[in-house]
Amino acid sequence: MIKTYLQLLGFVCFYLSVQSVLMAQSITLSGYVRDTRTGESLIGATIFNTNQKIGTTTNTYGFYSLTMQKADTLGFVFSMVGYEPQLKKITGQNSLSLTIALAESARQLDEVRISATRNYQNVSAPQMGVIDVPMKQIKTLPAVLGERDVLKIIQLLPGVQAGQEGTTGFFVRGGNTDQNLVQLDEATVYNPNHLFGLFSTFNTNALKNVSLIKGGFPAQYGGRLSSILDISMKDGNNQKSAVSGGIGLLTSNLTIEGPLKKDKSSYIVSARRTYVDLLAKPFLGGTNYYFYDLNAKFNFWLSKKDRLFISGFTGLDNAAYTGANSLNYGINFGNNTATIRWNRQFSSKLFTNTSVILNDYHLNLSTIQNNYYAQVYSGIRDLNAKFDLEYYPNHRHKINAGVNYSDNTFFPSSTSTKIPKSGIFKVVKSDSIPRQYSTVWAFYANDEIKASDNLSLNIGLRLPTFTRSGTSYSFIEPRLNIKYSLNPTTSIKAAYTEMNQFVHLVPSSTASLPTDIWISSGPTVKPQNSRQIALGLFKNFENNAYETSVEAYYKTMQNQVLFREGTQPLLSNQLEKLLVFGNGNSYGIEFFVKKNVGKLTGWVSYTLSKTTQQFDSLNFSNPFPFTYDKRHNLSVAATYEFNKKWTFAANFVFTSGGAFTMPTGRIPVFQDGSLYDGTYSDYTTRNNYRFRPYHRLDVSAILHKPNRKFFKKNYDGEWVFGIYNLYSRRNPYFVYLATDPITKVPQAKEVSLLPIIPSVSYNFKF
Incomplete structure (x- = not known):
């Protein structure tokens, strides 16, 4: 038992020493990505290092952190669908905090394409069963009596069944409505409906991001069986x-x-x-x-x-x-x-x-x-x-x-x-x-x-x-x-x-x-x-x-x-x-x-x-x-x-x-x-x-x-x-x-x- 403990302790010490060496040879770029016009934090924006071909995305609060090997100069592309990508070069010898503001694309009709700037998370991320619902579609797709509605758009996604005619109820992969955890700024909304389910309770003008998770749930989510x-x-x-x-x-x-x-x-x-x-x-x-x-x-x-x-x-x-x-x-x-x-x-x-x-x-x-x-x-x-x-x-x-x-x-x-x-x-x-x-x-x-x-x-x-x-x-x-x-x-x-x-x-x-x-x-x-x-x-x-x-x-x-x-x-x-x-x-x-x-x-x-x-x-x-x-x-x-x-x-x-x-x-x-x-x-x-x-x-x-x-x-x-x-x-x-x-x-x-x-x-x- 003591021998096993000493072997484990030795392995941990070796691992920490290797990490220390690697840390000494690396730098970290961190910060926030925002909207230029409003100052809103952007969720899911992509940060890509063009030198070492590695990247990350911003979290729910627009924060990102990317650790990479030191270099004389490092190039980065900050991008998000619907926004003009931004290119940045930094001296890659010291860690740096950098907040970037992206401007909305005026039009998407003749968009210039820059390699590796689009959101590739659906392919590269290990998590599956996740769909980010574009706010643009929520605001343009037709709905009952012209009421823009988040839950009506959710019903159009794969694996989601609609409830009765005209209602906003939804059923995910065979589960009942109570098996969907509906959260607004982390707070549970037990009945997200108005007018007997004809409209949802969510005013789209107040919303920034909508994401549906129907499988492969990360460990931070729990308490429901079918979807988040x-x-x-x-x-x-x-x-x-x-x-x-x-x-x-x-x-x-x-x-x-x-x-x-x-x-x-x-x-x-x-x-x-x-x-x-x-x-x-x-x-x-x-x-x-x-x-x-x-x-x-x-x-x-x-x-x-x-x-x-x-x-x-x-x-x-x-x-x-x-x-x-x-x-x-x-x-x-x-x-x-x-x-x-x-x-x-x-x-x-x-x-x-x-x-x-x-x-x-x-x-x-x-x-x-x-x-x-x-x-x-x-x-x-x-x-x-x-x-x-x-x-x-x-x-x-x-x-x-x-x-x-x-x-x-x-x-x-x-x-x-x-x-x-x-x-x-x-x-x-x-x-x-x-x-x-x-x-x-x-x-x-x-x-x-x-x-x-x-x-x-x-x-x-x-x-x-x-x-x-x-x-x-x-x-x-x-x-x-x-x-x-x-x-x-x-x-x-x-x-x-x-x-x-x-x-x-x-x-x-x-x-x-x-x-x-x-x-x-x-x-x-x-x-x-x-x-x-x-x-x-x-x-x-x-x-x-x-x-x-x-x-x-x-x-x-x-x-x-x-x-x-x-x-x-x-x-x-x-x-x-x-x-x-x-x-x-x-x-x-x-x-x-x-x-x-x-x-x-x-x-x-x-x-x-x-x-x-x-x-x-x-x-x-x-x-x-x-x-x-x-x-x-x-x-x-x-x-x-x-x-x-x-x-x-x-x-x-x-x-x-x-x-x-x-x-x-x-x-x-x-x-x-x-x-x-x-x-x-x-x-x-x-x-x-x-x-x-x-x-x-x-x-x-x-x-x-x-x-x-x-x-x-x-x-x-x-x-x-x-x-x-x-x-x-x-x-x-x-x-x-x-x-x-x-x-x-x-x-x-x-x-x-x-x-x-x-x-x-x-x-x-x-």
């Missing part, structure tokens, strides 16, 4: 004040940003509100609906090495309906987040971030129909503290490590009952709902290693521990990504990931529960678990102007949650007793082709997949299709810059029909006091029918009006004209049973939601 949607807010213009906004058919938005102290601090405030309630009230007196969202962020350079961010978000939906047909409902839901982050650059190679995050989410929905009343309440409050570090030993290593603590409070409850003759029934109040308290600790380490010019690895380990009511779960989550380059433009990648999830969104299965409920793991409800393997081929063409990839995956999921068949919850928060647990598996192959430059840009994605679930207490223990199991999924998104004034865009979607359950018969039960009004349906198998295939074409045209005048002030304006569902395809929304008035035989009726919808909006920027 990482959204970063703008820091605010630290050069000059700016005002932008838009006026649409349903909403208006306004964004104000500027420096508190030029180059040192800035702010951005962005607000949006709908006026559906004002427009609909004269025509639909019993209906009232409005939503709003507000983003705010402040950032301060405390010193050359210290930076402080304070950001917040609040959003609310409120709706009520009072009908003459004895149907009444009220719904109120919203998200509130607050984030404080401190960046510290300890050296040219060590960068840290410390975050404190608050989340608050609630949903309260109640319905009255005839003599029956139902209410559901779901609330979550989180307090998170995180510490993350990034260490860059040399150009062949990038080390991430950190710790995350989360204190969570859940208060779910539901009720469904017949209204007593007195007309007085018990209403669920949030203050009276018993709380469920839990904590999560997670430690992680991740090393991105360039073993050779062809072989790179990303090796990670995450150790989460969950505790609630004396019950504790601890896991070891290995993460491995391997990349092998066949040539500079082609690589093969493989990934293995284990994930665990301690929160569950239980889908409603009866009329008594009109929405879903968040619950926590505990003694009865075990954490969800997944294991995923993936293999991909990545190839770029014409100096990375075209990106292509093929990815195949297989994923297993344990401890999935559903309500028991026919469940009618009473007034109680003990929902765990009403649940059943099962497993699922999903596999598929994804094709992706993307064009980055030129007049015509965009992508084509196609996914062939299958997802099934199996519960011992459901469907006679037989496997059944997942509700959003859609075998074929094709998306085409394109933007065409016709000239300086006109930009045209379109997207086309085709998917196979999703699965749903229909009864094979009905059984009358007289004098029954349930919500089913004395008629029970007879079901044989779960998800035994399929909707018709879904397809839709959307188009838009943008008329740019630069250098306009308003009270002697210059501003840029643009008109956005759009048509959603151009050929008015009557896509299925849901199917219900109705009794034929003549034959008295039940018949299936299909309901379509959104026909052709034209839109027009006006955007401006001072």
Whole structure:
């Protein structure tokens, strides 16, 4: 034992001495890359050493670090798609801190190409299953009623299934919506939707970067099984004040940003509100609906090495309906987040971030129909503290490590009952709902290693521990990504990931529960678990102007949650007793082709997949299709810059029909006091029918009006004209049973939601 210890100690000493020699022969270039006009930090900008043919990219805060061998003179190219590349030469004898400002490209029509300046990360990085969504596409591709929407664009990516017609819900590689971790400046957004899912809660004018991770998760991410949607807010213009906004058919938005102290601090405030309630009230007196969202962020350079961010978000939906047909409902839901982050650059190679995050989410929905009343309440409050570090030993290593603590409070409850003759029934109040308290600790380490010019690895380990009511779960989550380059433009990648999830969104299965409920793991409800393997081929063409990839995956999921068949919850928060647990598996192959430059840009994605679930207490223990199991999924998104004034865009979607359950018969039960009004349906198998295939074409045209005048002030304006569902395809929304008035035989009726919808909006920027 002592001999082994001495051998290990000797090896460590030898390794450290070799590293010291190498360090003495090397220098480090570090700093930040920013936008010249706004001072915004640029995420994913490329820094390339033209002498030694090595490079790196900026992190989430625009920081980079590149260690290389000393030389008399070293040349660098700083670049990012959509920006003019910048060339720099430095004396390569001493380490240097260098902040670079890049200017946006005026046009991409006749762009001069410089070797190795384009973003080659999709081929060279070991991580797979990552797609950065260009903000340009988000702002130009058509959407419902002209509302620019992040989540609508996410639905066009490979491996992502859309939810119901017109909604922003998305399902990644066979997982449910709760298996997607949606983060805004590191704060979890539990319900990223407005207007029953028609729009997302994210105002695109306040956003800087959107990235989707659907496989090969780095160790710093955890707590969800299927995807990470990482959204970063703008820091605010630290050069000059700016005002932008838009006026649409349903909403208006306004964004104000500027420096508190030029180059040192800035702010951005962005607000949006709908006026559906004002427009609909004269025509639909019993209906009232409005939503709003507000983003705010402040950032301060405390010193050359210290930076402080304070950001917040609040959003609310409120709706009520009072009908003459004895149907009444009220719904109120919203998200509130607050984030404080401190960046510290300890050296040219060590960068840290410390975050404190608050989340608050609630949903309260109640319905009255005839003599029956139902209410559901779901609330979550989180307090998170995180510490993350990034260490860059040399150009062949990038080390991430950190710790995350989360204190969570859940208060779910539901009720469904017949209204007593007195007309007085018990209403669920949030203050009276018993709380469920839990904590999560997670430690992680991740090393991105360039073993050779062809072989790179990303090796990670995450150790989460969950505790609630004396019950504790601890896991070891290995993460491995391997990349092998066949040539500079082609690589093969493989990934293995284990994930665990301690929160569950239980889908409603009866009329008594009109929405879903968040619950926590505990003694009865075990954490969800997944294991995923993936293999991909990545190839770029014409100096990375075209990106292509093929990815195949297989994923297993344990401890999935559903309500028991026919469940009618009473007034109680003990929902765990009403649940059943099962497993699922999903596999598929994804094709992706993307064009980055030129007049015509965009992508084509196609996914062939299958997802099934199996519960011992459901469907006679037989496997059944997942509700959003859609075998074929094709998306085409394109933007065409016709000239300086006109930009045209379109997207086309085709998917196979999703699965749903229909009864094979009905059984009358007289004098029954349930919500089913004395008629029970007879079901044989779960998800035994399929909707018709879904397809839709959307188009838009943008008329740019630069250098306009308003009270002697210059501003840029643009008109956005759009048509959603151009050929008015009557896509299925849901199917219900109705009794034929003549034959008295039940018949299936299909309901379509959104026909052709034209839109027009006006955007401006001072």
